[in-house]
Amino acid sequence: MAQFRLTQISDTHLARRFKLLTDNFHRVSEHIDVTRPDLVLNSGDVSFDGPTSRDDLAFAREMHDALPVDCRYLPGNHDIGDNPTAVGPTPTQLPTEESRVAFRTVLGDDRWRFEAAGWCFIGLNSLIMNTGLDSEAEQFDWLATQLDKTAGKPVALFLHKPLYLDTPDDLEREATAIRFVPQPARSRLVEMLGKVDLRLVGSGHVHQRRDYTFGRIRQIWAPSVGFIISDEKQERIGIKETGIVEYRFQPDSFEVRHVRAKGQLDVDLDMLFAKQPAN
Numbered sequence: 001m002a003q004f005r006l007t008q009i010s011d012t013h014l015a016r017r018f019k020l021l022t023d024n025f026h027r028v029s030e031h032i033d034v035t036r037p038d039l040v041l042n043s044g045d046v047s048f049d050g051p052t053s054r055d056d057l058a059f060a061r062e063m064h065d066a067l068p069v070d071c072r073y074l075p076g077n078h079d080i081g082d083n084p085t086a087v088g089p090t091p092t093q094l095p096t097e098e099s100r101v102a103f104r105t106v107l108g109d110d111r112w113r114f115e116a117a118g119w120c121f122i123g124l125n126s127l128i129m130n131t132g133l134d135s136e137a138e139q140f141d142w143l144a145t146q147l148d149k150t151a152g153k154p155v156a157l158f159l160h161k162p163l164y165l166d167t168p169d170d171l172e173r174e175a176t177a178i179r180f181v182p183q184p185a186r187s188r189l190v191e192m193l194g195k196v197d198l199r200l201v202g203s204g205h206v207h208q209r210r211d212y213t214f215g216r217i218r219q220i221w222a223p224s225v226g227f228i229i230s231d232e233k234q235e236r237i238g239i240k241e242t243g244i245v246e247y248r249f250q251p252d253s254f255e256v257r258h259v260r261a262k263g264q265l266d267v268d269l270d271m272l273f274a275k276q277p278a279n
């Protein structure tokens, strides 16, 4: 394959009860139907509340199954629970082996590797990091094996949470610790990735679009397909809009396009709940 076209969608937060989010997903589906990439990747928060409403995962799968191209998935905190951090309070919903298995049962592998157009693509479950679950250690072992096999090929990494704000040495702050891959797992991951030709890190989670380069690594924060979060509730770092990201990989190079599907709306999180009945 001389080129490989990948469309990253993220933070779809699908649930039968949120029509505004379903509508935005439909607008993105129509765009994908026209553009027909080789693969669609949903980089997490596929469902609105996977840990407590397994039907949200099932509904999300139904919606993706209607797409005319193959899909891969990565878990987000709204799919399996959120990771503990070194400095912040413990999240109300920690990932468990049970929630991880539920994700895998409905949406497939929570980590994966494949090659296309001379590139090595790796997807990681960023939510089990720092949990101490057996699957965390297993994933690090698996990753070490996969990195050994890249054989000098350029590597594109995808995961739900960005690795860091600007640089690997950014201090972990309590207020935003849940925004990034938490320490000390982050340092371990960055060190492992330093041994390969990492060119791209694609993430979601922040619901803001961002595109910057640190060293040789292009860092893409995919916006949410579904909704944005107001400045009152979340600091502005990148661009607050809904949308998707399109990549075109060729041997030793790649292009990134920041796109909004026609008709995709900037639904605000507050609008979402205003539409719901009081009970």
Ligand SMILES: [Fe+2]
Residues within 6 Å of the ligand: 011, 013, 044, 045, 076, 078, 205, 206, 207, 224
């Ligand atoms: Fe999200």
Ligand SMILES: [Fe+2]
Residues within 6 Å of the ligand: 044, 045, 076, 077, 078, 160, 204, 205, 206
């Ligand atoms: Fe998230």
